[in-house]
Each structure stands twice: as structure tokens, then as C-alpha cells.
Amino acid sequence: MGALLEVKNIETYYDLIYAVRGVSLSIEEGSITAILGNNGAGKSTILKTIMGLIDDQPDKGSIEFDGRRIDGKDTEAIVRMGISYVPEGREVFEELTVRENLLMGAYTRKNRKEVAGDFDRVYRYFPVLQQRQNQWAGTLSGGEQQMLAIGRAMMSRPRLLFLDEPSLGLSPILVQEIFRIITAIHAEGVTVLLVEQNARMALKISHTAMILENGRFVLKGPSAELMEDENVKEFYMGVRSQDSAKGYQRWKRKKVWR
Ligand SMILES: Nc1ncnc2c1ncn2[C@@H]1O[C@H](COP(=O)(O)OP(=O)(O)OP(=O)(O)O)[C@@H](O)[C@H]1O
Numbered sequence: 001m002g003a004l005l006e007v008k009n010i011e012t013y014y015d016l017i018y019a020v021r022g023v024s025l026s027i028e029e030g031s032i033t034a035i036l037g038n039n040g041a042g043k044s045t046i047l048k049t050i051m052g053l054i055d056d057q058p059d060k061g062s063i064e065f066d067g068r069r070i071d072g073k074d075t076e077a078i079v080r081m082g083i084s085y086v087p088e089g090r091e092v093f094e095e096l097t098v099r100e101n102l103l104m105g106a107y108t109r110k111n112r113k114e115v116a117g118d119f120d121r122v123y124r125y126f127p128v129l130q131q132r133q134n135q136w137a138g139t140l141s142g143g144e145q146q147m148l149a150i151g152r153a154m155m156s157r158p159r160l161l162f163l164d165e166p167s168l169g170l171s172p173i174l175v176q177e178i179f180r181i182i183t184a185i186h187a188e189g190v191t192v193l194l195v196e197q198n199a200r201m202a203l204k205i206s207h208t209a210m211i212l213e214n215g216r217f218v219l220k221g222p223s224a225e226l227m228e229d230e231n232v233k234e235f236y237m238g239v240r241s242q243d244s245a246k247g248y249q250r251w252k253r254k255k256v257w258r
Pocket residue numbers: 014015019037038039040041042043044045046088197
């Protein structure tokens with residue numbers, strides 16, 4: 001299968017400071033891809049740039065979805081073409097009910113009968129949302145809000161789903177639950193691009209992963225290989241390398257990406 005999303009050499013700045021500096025990436029149809037990186041590396045900015053959410057950027061690079069250019073298009077058109085985005089921090093509409101939030105996710109859709117079927121599909125993934133369909137979203141727990149944000153994104157029937165730190169602030173059990181659901185959504189044919197600080201979980205469920213530092217990718221490869229990489233283990237998974245285990249000072253080990 002070919003690339004569903006092909007990003008070439010994009011750059012994004014805020015107030016003249018570049019947050020993303022010449023980033024390229026290719027997402028295979030049917031894959032789960034993870035972007036890992038520390039706070040401020042530029043992960044969210046990459047997703048927002050692809051979604052057309054950042055204005056006034058240099059006319060540089062290109063973004064193709066399913067063979068069609070989407071850079072320069074507005075966000076609604078991009079959602080309509082088949083990409084859906086779950087922002088960091090969920091951003092549910094707090095003063096709308098669960099059901100109303102889900103309906104907002106279907107705003108690009110016309111066929112009301114299909115939309116009714118999609119409610120059922122979302123409720124199958126997240127039975128708790130059905131139980132709480134008339135509750136104000138602002139009164140849901142953090143985990144339930146994350147489920148609602150993912151459910152809302154599913155209502156546009158995406159071919160490609162962007163998830164920005166779905167595990168943020170959740171207990172270990174809920175993190176496992178969210179990752180189980182992401183795997184189930186993927187198994188139904190949705191391609192996934194996941195941004196995470198939880199490297200261990202992200203590497204476990206993804207096929208390919210990329211490490212972002214200071215707005216640039218420093219490493220890309222199959223997730224299984226990255227899981228065995230000494231730098232990834234030490235700096236992203238909190239596993240001490242043999243050198244540091246032997247008694248070398250951690251700060252003496254220099255991180256050099258191949
Ligand atoms: N709206 C904004 N205005 C100015 N600077 C911004 C804005 N949004 C992000 N930045 C800066 O751009 C850089 C990249 O931020 P970004 O949110 O993309 O990082 P991130 O890797 O997603 O980090 P985190 O995991 O903390 O969300 C940071 O230095 C951040 O301070």
C-alpha cells in the first residue's frame with residue numbers, strides 16, 4: 001500500500017521563532033505511526049500545520065493527502081477529505097452534552113441516516129458515553145473526556161486520525177484502555193498518527209516511529225527497532241544504558257543520533 005499522507009519539508013514559526021524546521025514524513029495507509037518527543041519539541045505544531053490551523057506561514061514544502069495537495073486548504077475541507085484531529089487536552093465543548101459534542105463531530109456530514117449509525121459505532125467503542133449521553137461534557141472525568149474527544153473525531157468517518165497525547169494525565173489503567181481502543185479503531189481500517197510522550201506505550205502499538213527534537217526528526221524507523229535503540233531507551237523510556245549501569249555518570253554519556 002502507498003503513502004496516504006506525504007509531507008515534504010514543512011516549516012512553521014510563531015513570532016519569528018521556528019517550531020518546525022524542515023520536517024518530512026510519510027504515512028502508509030493502514031499503519032499506526034508515532035511521533036515521540038519531549039515538551040516543546042514541536043509535535044503538536046506538526047499536526048496543527050497539516051490540519052491548516054496555523055495562519056501566515058511561509059509558502060514552503062508540500063502536504064499531500066491521498067495524492068492531492070492539502071497545504072493552503074482550510075481545516076473544514078481537510079476534515080471533509082478524511083483527516084480528523086483530536087487535540088491535546090481534549091477540548092470538548094464543556095457546555096454541550098456528550099451527544100451534542102458527538103454531533104458537532106459530524107458537522108461535515110450530510111447523510112443523517114449514516115450519522116445515526118455512527119453514534120452506535122462510537123457507543124460500541126465507548127459504552128460509557130452512551131450511559132452519559134445527556135450529561136454536560138464539562139462534568140465528565142478526564143478519561144471520559146478523552147474518550148469523547150476520540151469519539152467526536154470518529155464522527156467525521158476519518159481515513160486518517162491524528163491523536164495528540166491521548167494518554168496525558170490519565171491513570172495507567174485508563175492509558176491502557178485508551179490504547180486498546182486506538183488499536184481497535186485501527187483494526188477497522190483507520191490509519192493513525194499518534195503524538196506521544198509515553199514512548200513505551202506508543203512504541204508498543206505503532207509500526208513506525210519518529211523522534212522529534214527541536215523541530216527536526218533525529219531518528220525514524222520501525223517501532224520494534226526504536227524500542228531497542230540505546231538512546232531511545234535511556235532518554236525516552238527511562239531505562240539506564242549499560243554504560244550508566246556500570247557506574248559512568250549519566251551526564252557523561254553523550255547522545256549522538258546516527
Ligand atoms: N501559539 C504559539 N505561540 C508562540 N509559540 C508557540 C505557540 N504554540 C507553540 N509554541 C512554541 O513552539 C514550540 C513547539 O511547541 P509544540 O506545542 O508544537 O510542542 P510539543 O512537542 O507538542 O510539546 P508538548 O508535548 O509540550 O505539547 C514550543 O517552543 C512552544 O513554546
